[in-house]
Amino acid sequence: MEKVENEEASWTICPECHGSGKKSRKLSKKIRLLYQIALDQFEKTKDEGTAPVRPKAHLYSCLNCSGSGLLPSAAPPIADTENYPHIAIIGGGIGGIALAVACLHRGIPFTIFERDNNFDARSQGYGLTLQQASKAIEGLGIFSLKEGVTSTRHIVHTTEGKVIGEWGIRKWVQPDTKTTSKRSNIHIARQSLRLALLEQLGGHDMVQWGHQLIDFKECKDEGIDLTFQVNGDIKSFKADMVVGADGIRSSVRKSLIGEDSTPLRYLGCIVILGICPLSALEGLTSSLLDSATVFQTANGNERIYMMPYTSDSVMWQLSFPMPEKEAKELSAQGPDALKEEACRRTQWHDPIPQILAATQAAQISGYPVYDRELLKVELLEKGGQVTLIGDAAHPMSPFKGQGANQALLDALTLARGISKGCRPLSQWRKAGLRENVLNEFESEMLERSAVKVKDSAEAAQFLHSEIVLHESDAPRGRCLKNKDT
Ligand SMILES: Cc1cc2nc3c(=O)[nH]c(=O)nc-3n(C[C@H](O)[C@H](O)[C@H](O)COP(=O)(O)OP(=O)(O)OC[C@H]3O[C@@H](n4cnc5c(N)ncnc54)[C@H](O)[C@@H]3O)c2cc1C
Secondary structure, eight states, X not given: OOOOOOOOSEEEEOTXXXXXXXXXXXXXXXXXXXXXXXXXXXXXXXXXXOOOOOOOOOXXXXXXXXXXXXXXXXXXXXXXXXXXXXXXXXXXXXXXHHHHHHHHHHTOOEEEEOSSSSTTSSOXXXXXXXXXXXXXXXXXXXXXXXXXXXXXXXXXXXXXXXXXXXXXXXXXXXXXXXXXXXXXXXXXEHHHHHHHHHHHHTSGGGEETTOEEEEEEEOSSSSEEEEEEETTEEEEEEEXXXXXXXXXXXXXXXXXXXXXXXXXXXXXXXXXXXXEEGGGGTTOOOGGGSSSEEEEEEOSSOEEEEEEEETTEEEEEEEEEOOHHHHHHXXXXXXXXXXXXXXXXXXXXXXXXXXXXXXXXGGEEEEEEEEEOOOOHHHHHTTTTEEEOGGGTOOOOGGGSOHHHHHHHHHHHHHHHHHHHTSTTOOHHHHOHIIIIIHXXXXXXHHHHHHHHHHHHHHHHHTTSGGGGOOOSSOTTTTTSSSOO
C-alpha cells in the first residue's frame, strides 16, 4: 500500500472503469472470428456437443484511477434513489461498514443498522492482518492506515527458542535494497480499521446504532419489511435489498436458511488473546519486540502467535485443543482464569512468559473456535432480495487471518455488482435483483472464500500437531500442500 495520506475527503467512482478498477482489453479480431465460427458450427449441429464458451477479454488495472476505481471529489455523489435499490445493511462490523462506504461512493442509497448502542459498546480488542485486502481498502478510499504497522519478518520457534523457520522480506532481500511495503502484511487493531472505514462513511451518525434486527419478510407489492428492536420498542423499515453482515451468529442467515442445515461447527480448540503494551516490559530487550516482527512458538499441542498490535504494543494469541464443554467453561470464567491458564501453559523461551505475565487481565479474552460447513449457492438462491457477506456467509477460524480480508472483498464486490446490475436502463425491477446482481455475486464470493474456510479449518488442526515443528523457511502447513498461508 502506498504511504499516501487520506487527505481527500470524498470519492466518486472513476468514469473510465465504472468503479471496478479494471478495464478489459478488446478481444483480437482473430479470437472473435474463431469464436464466431465455433458458434455458427454449434448452431448448425444444435443438440450435438457443447456450446463454445465466449472468450474473456484480458483485464488490466485502470490507469485513470490507478486501479482503485475511485477519483477524488468535492462531496460524495448524491444517492440515486430513482435508479438504484435501497440497501438495508444489517451489522456495523468490518463487512457492513465497508459495504456502506462502497455504496456511498457509487450513489447507491443505503441504511446501516447495528445492534450495539455505539462504536465502543463492547470490548473488541484484537488485531487483524490485512493481506489481499490491503489492495481492496484502496477501493474503499483508504490509501494509508495511520494506525497500521507493517511486518517484515516472521519467525517460528520451538519452546526452547530454537528458530525452525524464518521468512519475510527482511530474510530474502538484502538490507540495502529498496523494498516496497506492498509485499508486506499490515497489522491493525480491528477497531482502528473499523474507525478508518467509519471516517470514510462520514462519521458515527451514518450508522443506526441500537437497532437489533428481529425479523424481515418480503412485502406483497415490492421490497422487504424489516423489524428492529430499538430501546425496547419495535420499529419497522422498508428496503429493496437486505444484506446480512451480522457476523458468525447472523440473524439474517438464521431467518433465511435456518440453523439446522449448517450449524456452528466446533473446531476442537480454544484461543486466548491478550494485548500488552511494550512499556509494561521494562528492562526486557528482545529483537522479537521491534514492532516489525511476527513470531510463533509451538510444541505440537499449544501454539502462541505474537504480532505488533500498534507501534508500541503486541497482541498474542494462544491456542490449544480442548473439548468444547471445557472450552466454553474456561471462556465463561473470564479474564483472570484465562490469564492463569495461558501463563501455566507457556513457561517457554523469552519474552513469552514475561509478556503474558505483564498483560493486564482486562486486556485478555478467550473463546472456543467455530466455523460452519460451506454454504451452497442453492441455499442462498432461495433468498430473493436477501444476501449475506463476511462471517454471516462464510465464518472461519482465525488461524489464517482471512475473515476480515474476505469480508472487505465481499463488500466491495457486492457494491460493484449493484452498481453494474442496477445501472439506468438495466430494468432490475422487472428482472429482479437476484437475476441482475445476487446470483453472480454469491457464486464469486462462495468460490473465493471456500478455500479460505477450508484452509483455516485445517490450520486449526495442524498448528496443534507435530506438523507445526517441521523445519522450513515457509509458513506452517506449506509442507502439506504447496500453497500460500
Ligand atoms: C482473534 C481474532 C483474530 C482475527 N484475526 C484476523 C486477521 O488477522 N485477519 C482477518 O482477515 N480476520 C481476522 N479475524 C476475523 C475477523 O475479525 C472477522 O472475520 C471479521 O470481523 C468479520 O467481519 P463481519 O463484518 O462479517 O462481522 P463482524 O465484524 O463480526 O460484525 C458483525 C456486526 O453485526 C452486528 N450484529 C449482529 N447481529 C445483529 C442484529 N441482529 N442486528 C444488528 N446488528 C447485528 C454485531 O454487533 C457486529 O457489530 C480474526 C478474528 C478473531 C476473533
